[in-house]
Amino acid sequence: MLTKRIIPCLDVKNGRTVKGINFINLRDAGDPVEMAATYAEQGADELVFLDISASQEDRKTMAQWVREVAHVVNIPFTVGGGIKSANDVAPLLEAGADKVTINTAAVLNPGLIEELAKAFGSQCVVVAIDARKINNTWVVHTHGGSRPAGKKLYSWARQVAELGAGEILFTSMDHDGTQQGFAVDALLKLNTLLHIPVIASGGAGVPGHFLDAFVLGRADAALAASTFHFGKIKIPELKKFLSQHNIPVRL
Amino acid sequence: MKTAIIRYNAGNIQSVAFALERLQAEYVVTDNPEEIAGSDRVIFPGVGQAHTTMQHLREKKLDLLIRSLRQPVLGICLGMQLLCRHSEEGNTPCIGIFNEEVKKFQADAQHKVPHMGWNRVVYNLRNSHPENDDLNRVQFAHTDDFYFVHSYYIPINSHTSGFCEYIKPFSAMMQKDNFLAVQFHPEKSGKAGEKILKFFLTSF
Numbered sequence: 484m485l486t487k488r489i490i491p492c493l494d495v496k497n498g499r500t501v502k503g504i505n506f507i508n509l510r511d512a513g514d515p516v517e518m519a520a521t522y523a524e525q526g527a528d529e530l531v532f533l534d535i536s537a538s539q540e541d542r543k544t545m546a547q548w549v550r551e552v553a554h555v556v557n558i559p560f561t562v563g564g565g566i567k568s569a570n571d572v573a574p575l576l577e578a579g580a581d582k583v584t585i586n587t588a589a590v591l592n593p594g595l596i597e598e599l600a601k602a603f604g605s606q607c608v609v610v611a612i613d614a615r616k617i618n619n620t621w622v623v624h625t626h627g628g629s630r631p632a633g634k635k636l637y638s639w640a641r642q643v644a645e646l647g648a649g650e651i652l653f654t655s656m657d658h659d660g661t662q663q664g665f666a667v668d669a670l671l672k673l674n675t676l677l678h679i680p681v682i683a684s685g686g687a688g689v690p691g692h693f694l695d696a697f698v699l700g701r702a703d704a705a706l707a708a709s710t711f712h713f714g715k716i717k718i719p720e721l722k723k724f725l726s727q728h729n730i731p732v733r734l
Numbered sequence: 735m736k737t738a739i740i741r742y743n744a745g746n747i748q749s750v751a752f753a754l755e756r757l758q759a760e761y762v763v764t765d766n767p768e769e770i771a772g773s774d775r776v777i778f779p780g781v782g783q784a785h786t787t788m789q790h791l792r793e794k795k796l797d798l799l800i801r802s803l804r805q806p807v808l809g810i811c812l813g814m815q816l817l818c819r820h821s822e823e824g825n826t827p828c829i830g831i832f833n834e835e836v837k838k839f840q841a842d843a844q845h846k847v848p849h850m851g852w853n854r855v856v857y858n859l860r861n862s863h864p865e866n867d868d869l870n871r872v873q874f875a876h877t878d879d880f881y882f883v884h885s886y887y888i889p890i891n892s893h894t895s896g897f898c899e900y901i902k903p904f905s906a907m908m909q910k911d912n913f914l915a916v917q918f919h920p921e922k923s924g925k926a927g928e929k930i931l932k933f934f935l936t937s938f
Contacts, residue, residue, distance in 0.1 A: 484853065485851050485853050486851060486853065488851055488852065528851070528852055557753065557756065557921070557922065557923070557924050557928065558881070558923075558924055559881055559922045578748065579749050579752055581749070604781065604782070605848070606781075606850060606883045649850070678841055678846050678847075679846060680846055680850060680851075703846075703851070733879040734879075
């Protein structure tokens with residue numbers, strides 16, 4: 484049986500991870516390579532890296548640290564941040580990344596999804612969607628969640644899938660950072676509508692939230708950042724908990 | 735002991751090379767026929783589309799070379815599928831080590847395609863595959879989760895040495911003579927994947 488995936492997400496700025504301050508047993512908590520290796524060792528199923536450097540100039544080092552991560556880490560990983568074209572993607576995949584994720588660029592230029600799927604295969608195209616509920620409608624946002632995109636979540640998600648995305652990484656901005664649980668209703672709707680995997684993101688606080696995302700939201704994978712980085716949830720314990728509740732996980 | 739990783743228009747070559755480095759194995763990435771033929775072991779990786787990849791291999795005559803190899807060969811993912819007789823993907827005649835047809839997964843309400851993620855494999859690791867009629871006596875002693883990404887699969891057959899199930903049971907691993915083939919990505923499958931690579935590099 485295909486297992487549900489647990490995915491820590493690391494923000495990288497100028498080649499250094501941010502937010503990693505409370506992580507135990509790290510010699511260098513700002514080193515993406517060492518954090519990645521630690522998570523892989525703990526049983527993470529995949530990793531996502533988002534380069535949040537302010538400018539393209541600062542992102543020049545991206546392929547370099549991606550290569551270093553690929554050298555050390557023996558599980559699949561996705562990288563994103565500032566990808567606008569197939570030319571941006573090729574060096575990242577060549578450096579050893581398994582997938583790339585695009586967000587704002589996909590909204591501004593939906594054809595990019597199709598272009599990347601054709602050039603590299605759907606399996607390596609993850610489209611991230613940030614959305615929040617406004618007047619009872621899920622509205623897609625871009626530019627790190629700062630701008631409403633004039634698109635509704637479900638129709639955009641369907642279009643993304645039709646254009647050839649391999650996965651959708653759905654972040655509920657309403658839940659992100661609250662540690663009060665994932666947006667289970669929206670996840671269920673997405674998983675009913677789509678025939679591609681959906682990764683739940685935003686709101687993880689306790690192991691039960693992951694259980695809800697998988698059982699009630701029918702998510703294929705769940706992603707979290709701070710709750711893992713600060714050691715509030717430890718991956719081996721989370722997986723043991725999920726397994727005890729009959730969720731197929733890799734132990 | 736040198737392992738050749740066949741260089742062609744495939745996606746995961748760097749990842750396979752890094753995995754061998756982690757195991758401190760000596761390797762070379764090459765499409766030079768003499769270098770491939772002269773190496774102790776050969777890895778035939780692969781992420782991509784069957785038809786365009788076979789076309790590329792034929793242009794470089796690598797299909798004939800692979801067929802002629804007598805040292806241990808490991809096919810990974812698309813590499814495994816291309817070792818079969820024919821693939822439904824692009825209606826493509828393949829290299830033909832395994833006399834099998836590669837089929838497309840049909841998605842249903844419970845199963846998305848591609849089959850992507852970690853799935854359980856029950857398998858055995860043997861130096862050579864026993865005769866078909868001995869299959870019942872083979873001990874499938876290992877169970878591990880491996881990382882898969884694929885839309886096409888090879889049905890269970892007499893060369894299957896590892897079983898996985900998605901929509902239906904399929905071949906996660908096959909063995910015939912000097913050829914070992916895996917549908918999953920050992921280079922991305924954590925410690926379990928390293929176990930397979932180590933087996934191939936030292937014992938197969």
